[in-house]
Amino acid sequence: MTAISxxxxxxxxxxxxxxxxxNLELETEGMTxxxxxxxxxxxxTLRIIAKLDGEQVISAEPVMGYMHRGYEKLAEVRTYxxxxxxxxxxxxxxxxxxxxxxxxxxxKLMEVEAPPRAQWxxxxxxxxxxxxxxxxxxxxxxxxxxxxxxxxxxxxxxEHVLNQIEAVTGGRFHPNFDRIGGLKxxxxxxxxxxxxxxxxxxxxxxxxxxxxxxxxxIFAARSRGIGVIPADIGLSYGLSxxxxxxxxxxxxxxxxxxxxxxHSELDWKVWTHPDGxxxxxxxxxxxxxxxxxxxxxxxxDGLPSGPxxxxxxxxxxxxxxxxxxxxxxxxGVMGYYVISKGDLVPYRVKIRSASFSNISIAPWLxxxxxxxxxxxILASLYFILGDIDR
Amino acid sequence: MxxxxxxxxxxxxxxxxxxxxxxxxxxxxxxxxxxxYLHLFKLVSFMQSRLGPMExxxxxxxxxxxxxxxxxxxxxxxxxxxxxxxxxAAPFVVLVSTFLLVVVVPWGPDAWFVDSDIGIYLAMAVSSxxxxxxxxxxxxxxxxxxxxxxxxxxxxxxxxxxPLILAVIGVVxxxxxxxxxxxxxxxxxxxxxxxxxxxxxxxxxxxxGFLLFMIAMQAELTQTPFDMPIAESELVTGYMxxxxxxxxxxxFIGEFATAGVFSAIAAVLFLGGWYVPGIDSxxxxxxxxxxxxxxxxxxxxxxxxxxxxxTFPRFREDQLxxxxxxxxxxxxxxxxxxxxxxxxxx
Numbered sequence: 001m002t003a004i005s006x007x008x009x010x011x012x013x014x015x016x017x018x019x020x021x022x023n024l025e026l027e028t029e030g031m032t033x034x035x036x037x038x039x040x041x042x043x044x045t046l047r048i049i050a051k052l053d054g055e056q057v058i059s060a061e062p063v064m065g066y067m068h069r070g071y072e073k074l075a076e077v078r079t080y081x082x083x084x085x086x087x088x089x090x091x092x093x094x095x096x097x098x099x100x101x102x103x104x105x106x107x108k109l110m111e112v113e114a115p116p117r118a119q120w121x122x123x124x125x126x127x128x129x130x131x132x133x134x135x136x137x138x139x140x141x142x143x144x145x146x147x148x149x150x151x152x153x154x155x156x157x158x159e160h161v162l163n164q165i166e167a168v169t170g171g172r173f174h175p176n177f178d179r180i181g182g183l184k185x186x187x188x189x190x191x192x193x194x195x196x197x198x199x200x201x202x203x204x205x206x207x208x209x210x211x212x213x214x215x216x217x218i219f220a221a222r223s224r225g226i227g228v229i230p231a232d233i234g235l236s237y238g239l240s241x242x243x244x245x246x247x248x249x250x251x252x253x254x255x256x257x258x259x260x261x262x263h264s265e266l267d268w269k270v271w272t273h274p275d276g277x278x279x280x281x282x283x284x285x286x287x288x289x290x291x292x293x294x295x296x297x298x299x300x301d302g303l304p305s306g307p308x309x310x311x312x313x314x315x316x317x318x319x320x321x322x323x324x325x326x327x328x329x330x331x332g333v334m335g336y337y338v339i340s341k342g343d344l345v346p347y348r349v350k351i352r353s354a355s356f357s358n359i360s361i362a363p364w365l366x367x368x369x370x371x372x373x374x375x376x377i378l379a380s381l382y383f384i385l386g387d388i389d390r
Numbered sequence: 391m392x393x394x395x396x397x398x399x400x401x402x403x404x405x406x407x408x409x410x411x412x413x414x415x416x417x418x419x420x421x422x423x424x425x426x427y428l429h430l431f432k433l434v435s436f437m438q439s440r441l442g443p444m445e446x447x448x449x450x451x452x453x454x455x456x457x458x459x460x461x462x463x464x465x466x467x468x469x470x471x472x473x474x475x476x477x478x479a480a481p482f483v484v485l486v487s488t489f490l491l492v493v494v495v496p497w498g499p500d501a502w503f504v505d506s507d508i509g510i511y512l513a514m515a516v517s518s519x520x521x522x523x524x525x526x527x528x529x530x531x532x533x534x535x536x537x538x539x540x541x542x543x544x545x546x547x548x549x550x551x552x553p554l555i556l557a558v559i560g561v562v563x564x565x566x567x568x569x570x571x572x573x574x575x576x577x578x579x580x581x582x583x584x585x586x587x588x589x590x591x592x593x594x595x596x597x598x599g600f601l602l603f604m605i606a607m608q609a610e611l612t613q614t615p616f617d618m619p620i621a622e623s624e625l626v627t628g629y630m631x632x633x634x635x636x637x638x639x640x641x642f643i644g645e646f647a648t649a650g651v652f653s654a655i656a657a658v659l660f661l662g663g664w665y666v667p668g669i670d671s672x673x674x675x676x677x678x679x680x681x682x683x684x685x686x687x688x689x690x691x692x693x694x695x696x697x698x699x700x701t702f703p704r705f706r707e708d709q710l711x712x713x714x715x716x717x718x719x720x721x722x723x724x725x726x727x728x729x730x731x732x733x734x735x736x
Contacts, residue, residue, distance in 0.1 A: 031534060033534050033535075033538075034534075039626065055538070055707065142703060145703035145704060146614050146615065146617060146621065146702070146703045146704030147614070147700075147701065147702055147703040147704075148434075148438070148614075148700055149437055149438050149700050149701055152438035152439065152440065153438070153439070156439050212701075213703075216702065216703060218615050218702055218703045218704070218705055218709075219703045221705070221706075221709055222703060222704075222705070222706060222709075370706065370707070370708075371538065371624055371625075372618070372621070372624055372706045372707065373706070374624070375624045
């Protein structure tokens, strides 16, 4: 832990020195490099204005909003069941997880509770979207560092999970499956065996990535000590999810603040890493995928029988009130603040998406690093553009 | 010593020259095409659990022609602020270095382009020409990504030229000549502790040199893990960012042809070149088998290059400089000293 503050100091000194060089000693003209909005490393349309001295970054500022789709406003003219189709598209690689907190908030307002079987399946799908999402990260981070093969492995093996999600929900990317009071359908026949096989394959994939990427010395050299986030700084920027857990903060909403999902009935572990660097973020996420696959196995073993849907009226009117529900989504904590005036549509929906907060640390983190490290840091912070811009 | 070439001896000068040009083109383009198809299309696809191109021709073997056709059709864009002449000339400068490299490589006892007593020295010298082309491309494009890529490439190529040359010196000491053809025959006539069944490929005595050569070669070719100048996730494609159409194709051919030619040089220096054990080293049949043997060795060595390329992440600029100056060059110098001492001792 002491090493973090040393590294932090060093990068700060480096940034100061670069600044001084630029302004006083040599009066060299810095270069402003505009990374994005169209750039291979920004997953979409993030723009980063980086002021450089040579290859050293003096200041970097992320500019977002190129893909703002106004979901909070759009939700105000959609009925409650329709909103799930919208919020699916926020974090498009782990889309089922986006529906869950909204539905939970609506259920809280209506004071209904999904039957146990629906809750368990909901949790299983929630964790499966995490596996699908984070396994893509594992390949993507390696790709950003120049190794192409792990990315293809990730795309190949993620397909096992997506197939299982599709088998239940009918949608690979946008399931739109969660309903207020339960789920749309029950599981298809044979799904549990198939899913267990898929989870075994995902664990193999994790082993493979551990050997191919984590065991690689170049990967370690590129990511160890790069982009160190001390725990207090991370917390003050509102980081969540694996980003803060890899700084040694033992905080997981699934365990500490469970609402509506059945994680508390499972035997699992919250992984943390003391280093807080890019390597730690990769490591923690890899462990989380493995932990999620084990969770899904347990969920499928302990699946209770019973109805899939609680008694809810056919036309859903949510009583007036306010509710805030947050869950531990693949990218971090995602919360929905729903205000209802007793209408068919929500009066106001505020979405707290994880990537928006996670990217806010970028200017602090990118100060003083070199251009190649920008990519390492951004890749390790792992944001989805839809999750930033909404 | 092998005299003037038998095949070309009776032809007029212009006929010899045109034959050499055709041979050079074949040696560059054929190798580049083979490597692109075998390694970039197929090998990598199998590594990444894909099939690669399958539709054009049997097993997608005509995909290459489709790709070339595609590049030729594309518009040859020049950025408005680019230094026009420098921008347009850069790909040719890079390609010239490849063609100059292939000149010194012997493909058989008589199948070669130039009989030069400073063969390997010439090769090492002209391989640096590509740096100029890359720097021209980086500067001439008037793009920040290109500039960063070009400067990174220059720093890297110059740093890795040294271990490359120092690795070669071990072979030169052992063979006692810089003539590539004589290096092959020296290996063919050599013996391993008195047993001359397979000659004495220098990989056995110069194993360290071979490793150094392959690492430095990987860096000279700017392949991953040394592809900082291209670094598609940071610099888009580095110095090639602004190129399109024919000129991009030239860079592309240059990349793969240079991979082939460097591998050919490595095959000559360390793997015994065109020599086939059991056949007399000035037998005429080797002019036919020799190129095929060389091609096999080239494909084998480039397999290593592309295997590493698609497995490893890339180094950061300072890390790869550190590797060159703090590890490779001292090891190469130690290798030279050891070779020199052993040469005198035996």
